[in-house]
Amino acid sequence: MxxxxxxxxxxxxxxxxxxxxxxxxxxxxxxxxxxxxxxxxxxxxxxxxxxxxxxxxxxxxxxxxxxxxxxxxxxxxxxxxxxxxxxxxxxxxxxxxxxxxxxxxxxxxxxxxxxxxxxxxxxxxxxxxxEASTFGITGVHEHALFLRDVKNAMDIRTKLLLNLMKCEIPGTSMEEKARLLHCVVVGGGPTGVEFSGELSDFIRHDVHHKFAHVKDLIHVTLIEANEILSSFDVRLREYAVNQLTKTGVKLVRGMVKEVLPEKLLLTDGTEVPYGLLVWSTGVGxxxxxxxxxxxxxxxxxxxxxxxxxxxxxxxxxxxxxxxxxxxxxxxxxxxxxxxxxxxxxxxxxxxxxxxxxAGEGHAKAHITPADPFVYRHLGSMATVGRYKALVDLRESNKSRGLSMKGFLSWIVWRSAYLTRVISWRNRLYVAVNWATTFLFGRDISRF
Amino acid sequence: MxxxxxxxxxxxxxxxxxxxxxxxxxxxxxxxxxxxxxxxxxxxxxxxxxxxxxxxxxxxxxxxxxxxxxxxxxxxxxxxxxxxxxxxxxxxxxxxxxxxxxxxxxxxxxxxxxxxxxxxxxxxxxxxxxEASTFGITGVHEHALFLRDVKNAMDIRTKLLLNLMKCEIPGTSMEEKARLLHCVVVGGGPTGVEFSGELSDFIRHDVHHKFAHVKDLIHVTLIEANEILSSFDVRLREYAVNQLTKTGVKLVRGMVKEVLPEKLLLTDGTEVPYGLLVWSTGVGxxxxxxxxxxxxxxxxxxxxxxxxxxxxxxxxxxxxxxxxxxxxxxxxxxxxxxxxxxxxxxxxxxxxxxxxxAGEGHAKAHITPADPFVYRHLGSMATVGRYKALVDLRESNKSRGLSMKGFLSWIVWRSAYLTRVISWRNRLYVAVNWATTFLFGRDISRF
The missing domain is CATH 3.50.50.100 (FAD/NAD(P)-binding domain)
Structure with a gap:
């Protein structure tokens, strides 16, 4: 053109x-x-x-x-x-x-x-x-799944359901079953924490009656090199740790050295076998x-x-x-x-x-200087499983301000997203999805 | 076991x-x-x-x-x-x-x-x-899409949207655009007819404002060797032919000889270039x-x-x-x-x-003879595009009985399916889907 x-x-x-x-x-x-x-x-x-x-x-x-x-x-x-x-x-x-x-x-x-x-x-x-950052760790691109796009989410869903169903196949050893159903999340930012929370919800409320044969074998581990949710208020962080631990998510402080097809190695020498590996250590x-x-x-x-x-x-x-x-x-x-x-x-x-x-729309026109962009942080939110969320309304990491946790902030979390989902069509769908999940549980069909 | x-x-x-x-x-x-x-x-x-x-x-x-x-x-x-x-x-x-x-x-x-x-x-x-029957015609499995499974439907959707978007890319020749947007359906049974009808609806109501740049280039052709909807009452058949023609579906009587990557050959020597080829000639x-x-x-x-x-x-x-x-x-x-x-x-x-x-549940037990299975045909239904459907309630091809066409039978069609979709969850979803399509048009995101 x-x-x-x-x-x-x-x-x-x-x-x-x-x-x-x-x-x-x-x-x-x-x-x-x-x-x-x-x-x-x-x-x-x-x-x-x-x-x-x-x-x-x-x-x-x-x-x-x-x-x-x-x-x-x-x-x-x-x-x-x-x-x-x-x-x-x-x-x-x-x-x-x-x-x-x-x-x-x-x-x-x-x-x-x-x-x-x-x-x-x-x-x-x-x-x-x-793009998702991997810090040059070998094997991440080959074996881990990211959570940045709808296709990624589809892949995670397919893998999770496939692993659940593989475990029921006769002749699968207990060790193999434990590996297949070990879901490992690397990265303790809001995405990693929310995904761990959703996963543990899914396990406690849906796997328990839809995959009753293998329900006691499925586990979630969240690996983070530093503290989880490091950008949040310290009280919120403690609350998140408690909530995640209570719902069965194992928190591991560690750094990944290498990712192999069925296990990952930490820098301290630990081997972690996994069936599903989700990588969310930020972007670069x-x-x-x-x-x-x-x-x-x-x-x-x-x-x-x-x-x-x-x-x-x-x-x-x-x-x-x-x-x-x-x-x-x-x-x-x-x-x-x-x-x-x-x-x-x-x-x-x-x-x-x-x-x-002002007539300055064309290429190479003289541009009248503009006012600089000013960013005001509106707060951060994250869910930590069923009916629980964190809302941090402080303007920056060091300043004071409102922070909330628990059921009320989960209501805030849902309402905030419902008003922000862009079209009315999708607002309606998100509301219907939440209502049906509440009434009928989650859908487990796999295409 | x-x-x-x-x-x-x-x-x-x-x-x-x-x-x-x-x-x-x-x-x-x-x-x-x-x-x-x-x-x-x-x-x-x-x-x-x-x-x-x-x-x-x-x-x-x-x-x-x-x-x-x-x-x-x-x-x-x-x-x-x-x-x-x-x-x-x-x-x-x-x-x-x-x-x-x-x-x-x-x-x-x-x-x-x-x-x-x-x-x-x-x-x-x-x-x-x-499985879908191809009558041994070369190229069908390689180049055509079937309509038997959710994955098939996803592939058709992806291809259709991809072709629409490819046409807008600068430098695409008019000939190539016409090929990309030629949707060919082979097989005039209920599936082929309903898909053609849905496609022509999509073109007339969604493509026209969501892909306005290419709206006049997209066409649907339905190829059938015999008559379309041959199991239906003759008056319903005529009605279907009229409706489809009116909504822009071109009906071609012909037999496919070979399918090549971008065109198919009929037995009479005609070449038909296509961008999307859906094959629904029954099963074997x-x-x-x-x-x-x-x-x-x-x-x-x-x-x-x-x-x-x-x-x-x-x-x-x-x-x-x-x-x-x-x-x-x-x-x-x-x-x-x-x-x-x-x-x-x-x-x-x-x-x-x-x-x-009766205690005959185990292997090799003596089985009391059962009454034979008796099949009573409850009627056939098919849509032919927006708000129009056929309902054939005759018991067999030759017998007399009720047959309906048009808006009223479209209502029957929708209601019948809504009561049959198996779970309440999916009944609710189908109803919500229909309502949102009516209100907001069809979704065109492609993952």
């Missing part, structure tokens, strides 16, 4: 379809811009609820929102598009992005590439996110971000200034997990959280709308 | 988890029998609604029912089990079935086998179903059934007598699509329909319960 002409609407290209990209797509004024979204995923994942889909508390589709529903103009306007493709390179001098269309079976980033094409931009927003920069010729922030993200612009090049912004403040801004890099990305998407959309109104 | 002792409960082994097997599992008295179900699929598929899941009218999980929910004793009783495995061989002299557990990634029947094990039975019911005996050393019915199914027993061997019954009356019974083989299988499951469950009560 060639560059726009001055008499045409300026073209905004957005790379990605996560929290940052989708909030931006939602808020951008499509009367001012033609919008192109390039992403290998045609939907946004409501990540905080992804853990619940693995054990059947929620349906997969309840936590996914098509980008075309978030921004209908992508389908309806003649010059706005969503492309199922990944960006491979950016030519900032020519103001264009080089992309590769997705073919079947290469959604995992491997395999032969599809059609290559280029799109010229007037403004570019990079919101491609990060993706190869695409690492290869971009831009200056980097501490941690290797795309470096941005206080207005989230990439300095040194024109008309390029970066938001969400793929971006971080440059060291010379004297601001600390913000955490890789949905709320950070979403707030940044909102901020950049507003800035871009303002530019277009 | 060794043979049961006379003082133990007799053991019933059921092969399969389709309509026949599940009705039998539901009706069997688990106080009288220990039950073992062996099937590579841990859920029953509500097949009549499967076509709707491909285009997102219904969720996949709404049409699947775990066998453990249908018969909770499979999980709860100490000697009743569901095994995720396939039966490879039957030793009728020893009264045992040989099975192979499913490993990951071999659900498609290929690949290395899993653990092998044997289960002794007192009574055996074979209900393994049939599976390799497992073909290899069984039993006498066969016309059409190659397992031959049974009037009480659905396999003659010549003891304690073996066969029901559903895998079985048919032996020629010497002078009865015609019943059609491969859900209602036939279900009624047979009910009949055999009743007969087995009666035997156990």
């Amino acid at each position: 060639p560059a726009t002409k001055p008499e045409q609407k300026p073209r905004l290209v957005v790379l990605g379809s996560g929290w940052g990209a989708c909030r931006l797509l939602k808020d951008i004024d499509t009367r001012l811009y033609d919008v192109i979204c390039v992403s290998p995923r045609n939907h946004m994942v409501f990540t905080p609820l992804l853990a619940s889909t693995c054990v059947g508390t929620l349906e997969f589709r309840s936590v996914a929102e098509p980008v075309r529903s978030i921004q209908p103009a992508l389908s309806l306007l003649p010059d706005s598009y969503y492309f199922l493709a990944r960006c491979t390179d950016i030519n900032t001098d020519q103001h264009e992005v080089h992309c590769e269309a997705l073919q079947e079976d290469i959604d995992d980033g491997k395999g032969e590439g599809g059609n290559k094409f280029s799109v010229a931009y007037d403004k570019l927003v990079i919101a491609t996110g990060a 920069p993706s190869p695409f971000v690492r290869n971009l010729p831009f200056e980097k922030s501490p941690g290797g993200r795309i470096g941005v200034d206080e207005t989230l612009k990439v300095p040194g090049v024109e008309d390029v912004y970066a938001i969400g997990d793929c971006s971080g403040y440059l060291e010379r801004t004297n601001k600390t890099v913000l955490p890789a959280l949905a709320q950070v990305a979403e707030r940044q998407g909102k901020y950049v959309a507003k800035a871009l709308n303002k530019m277009a109104k | 060794p043979a049961t002792k006379p003082e133990q409960k007799p053991r019933l082994v059921v092969l399969g988890s389709g309509w026949g097997a599940c009705r039998l599992l539901k009706d069997i008295d688990t106080r009288l029998y220990d039950v073992i179900c062996v099937s590579p699929r841990n859920h029953m598929v509500f097949t009549p609604l499967l076509a709707s899941t491909c285009v997102g009218t219904l969720e996949f999980r709404s049409v699947a029912e775990p066998v453990r929910s249908i018969q909770p004793a499979l999980s709860l009783l100490p000697d009743s089990y569901y095994f995720l495995a396939r039966c490879t061989d039957i030793n009728t002299d020893q009264h045992e079935v040989h099975c192979e557990a499913l490993q990951e990634d071999i659900d498609d029947g290929k690949g290395e086998g899993g653990n092998k094990f044997s289960v002794a039975y007192d009574k055996l019911v074979i209900a393994t179903g049939a 005996p599976s390799p497992f059934v073909r290899n069984l050393p039993f006498e066969k019915s016309p059409g190659g199914r397992i031959g049974v007598d009037e009480t659905l027993k396999v003659p010549g061997v003891e304690d073996v019954y066969a029901i559903g699509d895998c079985s048919g009356y032996l020629e010497r019974t002078n009865k015609t083989v019943l059609p491969a329909l859900a209602q036939v299988a279900e009624r047979q499951g009910k009949y055999v469950a009743k007969a087995l319960n009666k035997m156990a009560k």
Whole structure:
């Protein structure tokens, strides 16, 4: 797609379809811009609820929102598009992005590439996110499952149900059964803790009558090198430890050295056999971000200034997990959280709308300096199993403020998510899913 | 698992988890029998609604029912089990079935086998179903998609959405776009007709605003060698032809000669390029059934007598699509329909319960002769797109009786299925799915 002409609407290209990209797509004024979204995923994942889909508390589709529903103009306007493709390179001098269309079976980033094409931009927003970090530990990519995408959640669910059913096959040794039903979670952040909690709920409330033959063999172990939920208030952390232990989750302080097909090795020499291994030790920069010729922030993200612009090049912004403040801004890099990305998407959309109104929408226009982006932390939430949650409303790690735990905060947790799930369709589905899980238990069919 | 002792409960082994097997599992008295179900699929598929899941009218999980929910004793009783495995061989002299557990990634029947094990039975019911028939046409298995299982429906959905998105990629030629968006259905039975109808609904009501850039390029062609819906009343057939044509489905009379990766060849020499090819030309005996050393019915199914027993061997019954009356019974083989299988499951469950009560539950017991199975056709139904359906309540092809078409019969169609979807959970889901599709349109996220 060639560059726009001055008499045409300026073209905004957005790379990605996560929290940052989708909030931006939602808020951008499509009367001012033609919008192109390039992403290998045609939907946004409501990540905080992804853990619940693995054990059947929620349906997969309840936590996914098509980008075309978030921004209908992508389908309806003649010059706005969503492309199922990944960006491979950016030519900032020519103001264009080089992309590769997705073919079947290469959604995992491997395999032969599809059609290559280029799109010229007037403004570019990079919101491609990060990828799961493995700290270079061998075997993680081969044997562990991540929890970042709907496909990951489907794989975890399939594996869990397969292992449960394998255990019932006659001739399986007790040792093999114990291994198959040992679910190991590495990483004690909110995702790891919530998944452990959901898993132990599933075991206590569904496995016990749906897989009664093997119910006493299934166990959950959560491995974390430091403290679990380290960003939360100390009292909440203690509460989480107590709750998890009470519901049968074994907490192990340790560091993983190597992952083998059926066991993992800790640095202290312990061998841990597993049937299901879920890896959630945070995120790091993706190869695409690492290869971009831009200056980097501490941690290797795309470096941005206080207005989230990439300095040194024109008309390029970066938001969400793929971006971080440059060291010379004297601001600390913000955490890789949905709320950070979403707030940044909102901020950049507003800035871009303002530019277009001021006649600065086209490439290489003079830009009126904008007010810097200011992040105010709204608090953190995590569930720790049935009817229990943590809500930490302190503004930062060191400051004082409200923190809650237990049933009431679980109500807050559910309500907060129900009001945030983007479409009414999915709000309805999440509510129906929760109600049916409550009434009938979790679904255990495996496709 | 060794043979049961006379003082133990007799053991019933059921092969399969389709309509026949599940009705039998539901009706069997688990106080009288220990039950073992062996099937590579841990859920029953509500097949009549499967076509709707491909285009997102219904969720996949709404049409699947775990066998453990249908018969909770499979999980709860100490000697009743569901095994995720396939039966490879039957030793009728020893009264045992040989099975192979499913490993990951071999659900498609290929690949290395899993653990092998044997289960002794007192009574055996074979209900393994049939497989899609391809008439030996080359390329069908490689390039066409079937519509028999939830996985098939997922594949169709993924392909359809992928093709829609590929068409928007810059640089795609008009010819390639037309090919990608040509959906070809081979086979004009109820499944083929319903899928064509759903597809044309999806195109007219969802593609038109969600994929507006390519909306005029997508077409559906239904290829049938004879007449569509040949088992239905002639007036209903004409109505179906009119409805389908009106909604944009092109009907082609023709026979497929060969299927190539991007086009198919008809016997008259026509080349038909396609982007999505769905094959639904009926079913035939599976390799497992073909290899069984039993006498066969016309059409190659397992031959049974009037009480659905396999003659010549003891304690073996066969029901559903895998079985048919032996020629010497002078009865015609019943059609491969859900209602036939279900009624047979009910009949055999009743007969087995009666035997156990009479002390004839164990292997090689003397069996009191039972009344023969009598099939009464309850009528056929099919939708032909939005708010239109056919209901044929005649008892057979030649007899007279009630037949209806149009909106009223669509209401009958929906209500009939809503009352038949097995669990309350899935009834609720189907109702919610229909309501949300009506309100918000179909979901287009692709995982």
